[in-house]
Structure formats: C-alpha cells, structure tokens
Amino acid sequence: MDRSPLVEISWAVTPSVTFNSPRACVPSLDAWAEVDLSLLEGVSFRCRPGCGLCCFTTPxxxxxxxxxxxxxxxxxxxxxxxxxxxxxxxxxxxxxxxxxxxxECRAYPARPFCCREYPLSVHLGFRAQATVVLSCPGVTVAGWGNPTDAASLRLPPSGLSEELEAAHEEFEHQPHAHRLAECARRWRVLEGRLRRRGSWSTPEEISDSLRPHLRILARSGFPPPPPPPSSGGVENLPLVFDPDLGLISIADHPAGWEVLSVEEKGGPPRSLGVWPAPDQPPSVTADGNRVLESYLEYLLRRDFTYWSAAERLRTNRGGSLLEEVGADLERFGALVLARAQLLERLHPSEGGPLTAERVWDGVRATDGEYLDRPTLGWVL
Ligand code: SF4
Ligand code: SF4
Known part of the structure; x- marks a missing residue:
C-alpha cells in the first residue's frame, strides 16, 4: 500500500531517567504532537502466542x-x-x-491500522489521548499493586514501538483535524448544557474529589450488573484469555453467571459451568486492592471516562457529572472483583483472598467493555 514513510517514534529517555514529560518525547510534527501519551507510562506489551482475543472483532x-x-x-x-x-x-x-x-492472521502484512495499533487506542474527545486496551493479556503496567515500584510508573512504554508507529502513521494518513475540532465543539456544547443544569464539574475537579475514595468506591458497587445473556450473541459477551482454557466468555444465566468456551469459527459456545452470581465483595490481598485502586485511578485519567459520562447525562434528567463518574467507578470496581472471583472459581485449587494476579484477570475481563473501542475517533 502506498503510505507516506514512517516517522520513527522515539521515547528519548532511558529507563534511569525520570519520565516527566511524555509530550516532549514525541516528534513535534503535525497533530500527532498533540496526542496525550501520558497513560502509556509504565506500560509493557508482549503479544501472547495462542491468544487471538483481539481478533474476535470485525476490523x-x-x-x-x-x-x-x-x-x-x-x-x-x-x-x-x-x-x-x-x-x-x-x-x-x-x-x-x-x-x-x-x-494466526492470514493477512498479517496487510492488516488494517486498527489491528496494527492494538492494544493502543487513540480516543478523540476534548483532545486526542492514547490509551491501552487492558483486556489484552499481553499488557502489564509497572507499579500496579507494588507501591515500592511507583517510580517505574513513569517509565516510557516498552514493546509498543511498532504500535505507536502505526498510530502515528494513521494520524498522518487519515484526516483527523476536522474530527478533533468537531469533538471539541461537542464537548463545549455538553459543558454548556451541564453548566446550565448545575451538573458540571471539570475532569480535574472530579478526579480530585474521587481519588481519595477509590477503595470505598470499588466495594460499594456490589452486586455488579450481570453480563449479557448468551442469547443476545456471543460477540456481546465479555471475552477473557485464560492460559489454561483459552478464550472464554462470561454470560448471564438463570442460575448465576455462566462461563463459556469460545471458538474461532464461531457457533454455539460450550458451557464450562455456572456459578452463583457474586453478591458480596470478595476478600482481597493488599496487593490485589492496590491493583484495583490503580485501575480505578487509571480510569480517572482516561478522557473517555468523562466523555461517556457527560454523553449519558445529556439524555438523562438528574445527576451531576461527578455523581455519574463516581457511579461508573463503583460499577467497574465491582465488575473487576466479581469477575476476578468467578475466574478464581474456575481454578478452585488456588482459594484464599484474591491475589494481585487474579484482580488483574478481573481488570482484563472488564476493561474491554469500557474501552475496546475502535481507534481514532470511531466512537463518534
Ligand atoms: S489480545 Fe493481546 S496478547 Fe492476545 S493476540 Fe491480541 S495483542 Fe496478542
Ligand atoms: S485482520 Fe486484524 S482482526 Fe483479522 S485476523 Fe488479522 S490481525 Fe486479526
């Protein structure tokens, strides 16, 4: 395909240097220089052979x-x-x-941008912000669950250079300026409408208000909403990669939550069992709680959190943006814990409080629903 030459993306810092200003580390060219990359700090990526989760899509x-x-x-x-x-x-x-x-992708050299960028996703809202789809099991974030490792949170991303190149290339190739301008206009309209209703707070104000209460928020959302039933289509179910079982889905069931094995070729999924729907917050290790809080804090840094909450308020009557974002954090905290608990039940020998690793599984089983959006503004 005739594409303009790739521009080398260089995070011009070494791991020993504090990573304070990601924007200073990207090429100062065109609109890409305006993309916020701070959420990629501390992220590592290595694709897991035999996974295929990201290809259960229609690219x-x-x-x-x-x-x-x-x-x-x-x-x-x-x-x-x-x-x-x-x-x-x-x-x-x-x-x-x-x-x-x-x-395996039979079209690997010709796969489209959205596949070349995954697990990166660039959200267009009041600005362009790069995020990582945490449902990908090849992604980890340094420092989550380990407070002594907090400095590594500020490291540049590792293993994502090809995906960053692809995202940059798409930014050059597709005309995003008008989409960004349209998003900014819509955000101003939303702000004006919510201000007139007395429902508006800035993302910074909301983040400052909610950040001290993340642990409470993570537990106050129980019981979480059930997953969709399998009768609504397997493609609508949360999808998780389990190293032992392969790709599995979680579905609502009259007797609780059902775990299903999903096949590449589609067709009726095989049931792996039904467990009672989690109705109480499970016991979690200290490291597990820190992973959960890190995830909720990550959501508070995602522009999409505020954008989606403001969009919902546009059509709802009551509530404020602060309440709406707080309710989202409650819901996602409960979903992470409940799904982590369900995945723990699939491996009954482990037992005990949910470990950091298991809470990470819950994050992976949940995040796709929230951010698995096609990249670069397709949400519009
Ligand atoms: S979801 Fe992540 S680990 Fe799995 S195939 Fe895709 S990129 Fe690789
Ligand atoms: S085209 Fe994209 S979604 Fe399809 S198999 Fe290849 S990488 Fe996966």
Missing amino acids: AADPREAERLIQLDPNVPWLEGEDGWRFVAGQGDGGACGFLSRC
Whole structure:
C-alpha cells in the first residue's frame, strides 16, 4: 500500500531517567504532537502466542486497506460501513475475524491500522489521548499493586514501538483535524448544557474529589450488573484469555453467571459451568486492592471516562457529572472483583483472598467493555 514513510517514534529517555514529560518525547510534527501519551507510562506489551482475543472483532478497513485484503482472499465476507469504510465480517456466530486461522492472521502484512495499533487506542474527545486496551493479556503496567515500584510508573512504554508507529502513521494518513475540532465543539456544547443544569464539574475537579475514595468506591458497587445473556450473541459477551482454557466468555444465566468456551469459527459456545452470581465483595490481598485502586485511578485519567459520562447525562434528567463518574467507578470496581472471583472459581485449587494476579484477570475481563473501542475517533 502506498503510505507516506514512517516517522520513527522515539521515547528519548532511558529507563534511569525520570519520565516527566511524555509530550516532549514525541516528534513535534503535525497533530500527532498533540496526542496525550501520558497513560502509556509504565506500560509493557508482549503479544501472547495462542491468544487471538483481539481478533474476535470485525476490523475496520479504509478503501485501500480493504482492496489489499480482498486481493489476499476474495472469499472473506465484508460488512458495509459509511464513507467507503468496510468491516471484515466475523466467522459464524460470534467467531473471530475472517482472516484468523488457528490463532494466526492470514493477512498479517496487510492488516488494517486498527489491528496494527492494538492494544493502543487513540480516543478523540476534548483532545486526542492514547490509551491501552487492558483486556489484552499481553499488557502489564509497572507499579500496579507494588507501591515500592511507583517510580517505574513513569517509565516510557516498552514493546509498543511498532504500535505507536502505526498510530502515528494513521494520524498522518487519515484526516483527523476536522474530527478533533468537531469533538471539541461537542464537548463545549455538553459543558454548556451541564453548566446550565448545575451538573458540571471539570475532569480535574472530579478526579480530585474521587481519588481519595477509590477503595470505598470499588466495594460499594456490589452486586455488579450481570453480563449479557448468551442469547443476545456471543460477540456481546465479555471475552477473557485464560492460559489454561483459552478464550472464554462470561454470560448471564438463570442460575448465576455462566462461563463459556469460545471458538474461532464461531457457533454455539460450550458451557464450562455456572456459578452463583457474586453478591458480596470478595476478600482481597493488599496487593490485589492496590491493583484495583490503580485501575480505578487509571480510569480517572482516561478522557473517555468523562466523555461517556457527560454523553449519558445529556439524555438523562438528574445527576451531576461527578455523581455519574463516581457511579461508573463503583460499577467497574465491582465488575473487576466479581469477575476476578468467578475466574478464581474456575481454578478452585488456588482459594484464599484474591491475589494481585487474579484482580488483574478481573481488570482484563472488564476493561474491554469500557474501552475496546475502535481507534481514532470511531466512537463518534
Ligand atoms: S489480545 Fe493481546 S496478547 Fe492476545 S493476540 Fe491480541 S495483542 Fe496478542
Ligand atoms: S485482520 Fe488479522 S490481525 Fe486484524 S482482526 Fe483479522 S485476523 Fe486479526
């Protein structure tokens, strides 16, 4: 494909240097220089062989990307989008992208931008902000659960250079300036409307108010909302990679929550069991609690948290932006703990309070629902 030459992304710091200003470390070219990269600090990524979780999607392709993919395999079906965009259809009912075969992408050199960038996601809102999809099991964040390791939170990301290059390349290639301007305009309209209702606080004010209460918020959301039922389509269920069981989904069931095994080719998922829906916050180790609080703090730093809450308030009557974001943190804290507890039940030999590793599993089982959005403003 004819693309402009890649610009090398360099996080020009060494691990021994405090990483205070990520923006100073990206090329000062065009709109990409304005992308907020601070959420990538401390993030490490290494794809896990045999996972394939991110390919259970219908990736978007622009006309040139679609043309290349169709040349590779004209038999893969497509879904039509808008403005010339198309989406690779999934295999069967709730199966993976049509190009996935035995956990390998048959179109790897020609895969579209959204695949090349994953697990990065660039959210367009009141600014452009790069985030990481934490449902990817290849992602870890240094310092989560380990207060003595806090300095490593400020390290530049590792293992993401190709994904950053791809995101940068897409930023150059796709016309984002008008989308960003439109997002900024919509944010101002939302702010004006919420101010007139007395429902407005700035993201900074909300973050300052909620940050001291993260541990309470994480537990006050019990019982969490159930996952969707499997009758609504496997593609709508939370998807998790389990090293022993492969890809599994969680679904609502009359007797509690059901765990299902998901197949690349789609079709009815196999039930791995039904467990009572968690209705009380589980016991959690100190490190596990710190992982949970780190995750909620991470949500407070994500622009999408405020954007989605403000959008919901636009159509709801009561409430304030502060209350709405607080309710989101309660809900996501409870979901993380409940799903971590369910995954623990799948491996009954472990027992005991939920460890940091298990809480991380709960984060992975939850985050996709919140941020697994197509990249670069497709949320619009
Ligand atoms: S979800 Fe992450 S670990 Fe799994 S295949 Fe995708 S990039 Fe690799
Ligand atoms: S094109 Fe390849 S990388 Fe992208 S979703 Fe499909 S199989 Fe996965």
